[in-house]
Amino acid sequence: xxxxxxxxxxxxxxxxxxDRGSGADDSTGSGAGNRAGNHAENSAENSAGxxxxxxxxxxxSQHVMRLRDALLGRRYRSRYxxxxxxxVRLFCSxxxxxxxxxxxxxxxxxxxxxxxYIFCDDDLGRALSEALVRAARxxxxxxxxxxxxxxxxxxxxxxxxxxxxxxxxxxxHIFGRFGFSRTHRKLxxxxxxxxxxxxxxVVDDLKQDGRTLPYPRWDFAVxxxxxxxxxxxxxxxxxxxxxxxxxxxPLPPGTFSxxxxxxxxxxxxHPTGHTIARSTQxxxxxxxxxxxxxxxxxxxxxxxxxxERLRASVRDPRAAHVPCVAFVARDNVVNRRAIEKAYLxxxxxxxxxxxxxxxxxxPGRRLRRALLEAAERDxxxxxxxxxxxxxxxxxxxxxxxxxxxxAGVQIAEYERTMLHxxxxxxxxxxxxxxxxxxxxxxxxxxxxxxxxxVRHPEILQLRDAILGAFEGSPQIDRARYExxxxxxxxxNWLAWSFYxxxxxxxxxxxxx
Numbered sequence: 001x002x003x004x005x006x007x008x009x010x011x012x013x014x015x016x017x018x019d020r021g022s023g024a025d026d027s028t029g030s031g032a033g034n035r036a037g038n039h040a041e042n043s044a045e046n047s048a049g050x051x052x053x054x055x056x057x058x059x060x061s062q063h064v065m066r067l068r069d070a071l072l073g074r075r076y077r078s079r080y081x082x083x084x085x086x087x088v089r090l091f092c093s094x095x096x097x098x099x100x101x102x103x104x105x106x107x108x109x110x111x112x113x114x115x116x117y118i119f120c121d122d123d124l125g126r127a128l129s130e131a132l133v134r135a136a137r138x139x140x141x142x143x144x145x146x147x148x149x150x151x152x153x154x155x156x157x158x159x160x161x162x163x164x165x166x167x168x169x170x171x172x173h174i175f176g177r178f179g180f181s182r183t184h185r186k187l188x189x190x191x192x193x194x195x196x197x198x199x200x201x202v203v204d205d206l207k208q209d210g211r212t213l214p215y216p217r218w219d220f221a222v223x224x225x226x227x228x229x230x231x232x233x234x235x236x237x238x239x240x241x242x243x244x245x246x247x248x249x250p251l252p253p254g255t256f257s258x259x260x261x262x263x264x265x266x267x268x269x270h271p272t273g274h275t276i277a278r279s280t281q282x283x284x285x286x287x288x289x290x291x292x293x294x295x296x297x298x299x300x301x302x303x304x305x306x307x308e309r310l311r312a313s314v315r316d317p318r319a320a321h322v323p324c325v326a327f328v329a330r331d332n333v334v335n336r337r338a339i340e341k342a343y344l345x346x347x348x349x350x351x352x353x354x355x356x357x358x359x360x361x362x363p364g365r366r367l368r369r370a371l372l373e374a375a376e377r378d379x380x381x382x383x384x385x386x387x388x389x390x391x392x393x394x395x396x397x398x399x400x401x402x403x404x405x406x407a408g409v410q411i412a413e414y415e416r417t418m419l420h421x422x423x424x425x426x427x428x429x430x431x432x433x434x435x436x437x438x439x440x441x442x443x444x445x446x447x448x449x450x451x452x453x454v455r456h457p458e459i460l461q462l463r464d465a466i467l468g469a470f471e472g473s474p475q476i477d478r479a480r481y482e483x484x485x486x487x488x489x490x491x492n493w494l495a496w497s498f499y500x501x502x503x504x505x506x507x508x509x510x511x512x
Contacts, residue, residue: 080338082324082454086226090433090458092465094200097221098124102131104190111141113236115187117150117435118201125202129156136164145239147183148172150201168243170447180506181332183239184435184442185449186221187232195224195232197327197451199422199435208418215417218469220462222433222451224325231327235449238331324454330436331447336510339436339450340443344370346426350379355425355466357414359386361397362439362499364512368400375407382410384470386419396495398481405478412473419469422450423462431459440503440511 091097105112105128112135119125136142143166146157151169160167170183188196198221205216224232330339347354347370354374361383375381383404387394401411422438425431434450436442453459484492503511 080231080326080328080342080452082326082452083227084322084324086224086228086323086325088323088325088451088453088456088458089223090461091196091198091200091221091223093216093219094124094203094205095216097196097198097200097223098128098202100223101188101190101196102128104194105131105135108135108140108190110191111143112191113143113145113187113189113233113240115145115183115185115236115239116202117147117182117184117186118203119144119146119151119154120201120203120207121154121156122204122207124204125154126156128202129159132165133159133163136160142166143168143236143240145170145183145236145243148176149174149182150184168240170239170243178332180445182441182446184446185235185239185329186435187236187449189229189233189236192229192233193225195229196221197224197232197435197449198222198433199420213417217418217420218414218416219420220423220433220465222453222458224327224451226325228325228327228451231329232449235327235329239447321455323456325456326452326454327449328434328452329447329449330442332445336444339434339448340364340367342432342450342452343367343424343438346424346430346432347371347374349430350374350426351377352379352427353425354379354381355384355463355470356382356438357384357419357421357423357466357469358438359389359419359422360393360437360439360442361385361400362393362503364440364443366512367438367443368403371404371409372407375404375409380410381408382412382466382470384412384414384419384466384473387413387415389418392495392499394495395491396499399492399496401476401481405476405481410470411476412470413476414469414473416469416472423466425459425463425466428459428463430454431456431462433462440499440507444503444507444510 089100091100112132114132119128132142132144142164144160145168148169148171157167171178171181174180186196186198186200188194198219200219200221205219206213208217328338328342329335330337344366347367354371356371371381371383385397387397404411421433422436422442423431423433431453432450433453434448436448436450442448500511
């Protein structure tokens with residue numbers, strides 16, 4: 001709903017034919033790493049493996065379980081953590097993002113994964129599709145996830161199977177196995193070296209519902225290289241399995257990937273959470289115990305990346321004087337409030353400035369309260385809000401202005417072109433770029449993904465972009481707002497009440 005219209009393991013054959021690899025361990029890293037990581041399972045299923053292989057696999061499984069326990073304890077907690085040593089690039093348009101992505105896809109040697117809400121059959125979409133086809137035909141494993149409502153069946157999808165592209169659709173109907181939820185995420189991972197995350201769909205920057213925009217869509221994404229790429233990859237793998245299984249995939253003993261623990265619960269959210277990291281010595285011991293049982297080659301590289309990732313973990317981003325990055329994904333099982341809590345934590349720690357830009361601003365009480373409390377602490381709070389896409393939001397969102405303006409929050413409505421970016425900057429040292437709107441669908445229902453940045457140089461670039469758009473947009477004057485005619489006030493209240501009641505129903509009371 002929120003973006004409709006705009007956003008209108010194993011060997012290659014294993015998962016494609018009968019989904020064995022997906023069901024067994026689709027939360028792994030690269031395809032090459034999966035082949036080594038799933039050695040024990042493939043031997044058992046083929047019932048032709050030697051007893052030596054079985055014994056080795058059992059040893060591997062025990063050591064991997066030790067590694068999991070060292071990282072997570074006995075209770076699996078899928079949370080995000082901050083890591084250092086990441087290269088980050090901020091993209092401000094789909095042309096730049098997908099131009100760089102196509103170059104990376106053309107250079108890929110092992111695998112490419114892509115997840116998007118909208119995949120349009122336009123010049124941009126066809127160029128990306130052709131790059132995916134080229135990669136698949138030269139032996140790269142290519143997998144794509146699209147949303148059933150955001151990306152209705154396209155003719156170009158029909159060309160993918162013959163080229164070897166694996167394609168799964170999340171919730172093909174308005175109401176399906178996952179209820180009303182959509183996958184609203186925009187992710188890509190290439191050879192476990194490059195990843196991207198943001199709000200930019202596979203759609204021309206100047207196209208909107210069949211009409212041409214006066215200027216390119218205002219939107220953002222980040223390209224990532226470094227330890228955080230593993231987190232993005234794990235999020236995709238879980239979604240890939242989730243679509244086949246119809247629920248949150250379990251993490252079965254004996255098939256637990258060494259790539260999963262690194263993404264799960266090693267760091268608590270910035271900036272007020274507490275780390276739940278286990279002793280680094282325990283982790284190193286587990287890695288050393290596992291290393292001798294792993295054959296050289298792709299599996300060895302996978303463990304080297306895991307070790308590098310663990311050592312790049314930052315226990316407290318507030319105290320670390322180095323740039324940090326975290327990937328946070330929202331789902332309806334273990335991370336229901338993950339993105340909202342990231343916002344709440346950052347706004348709660350704000351001391352000077354909160355800049356927030358979002359196309360669909362209908363946050364719940366907790367987030368509104370956090371903004372009000374920040375303004376009462378004399379923090380400069382500026383909201384840049386999109387308009388002219390959904391009539392109910394154009395009338396409903398202004399109902400919230402009274403309380404915000406009374407507390408000193410500054411509000412501007414962006415009208416130059418379509419605002420689609422979901423970004424925020426706090427005190428010039430914390431920022432987020434992602435797919436999550438600040439409304440009920442994104443915060444409570446849909447699958448979303450954001451990247452958090454702490455002390456990265458790109459934060460200042462993003463801050464300048466938000467401030468520039470804010471200052472170039474008409475700001476809401478409190479006196480004029482309070483002088484609205486009675487029928488406009490009534491429409492604002494009715495639209496807000498209708499939206500709130502509808503979202504309460506869709507989210508089963510989760511929206512507050």
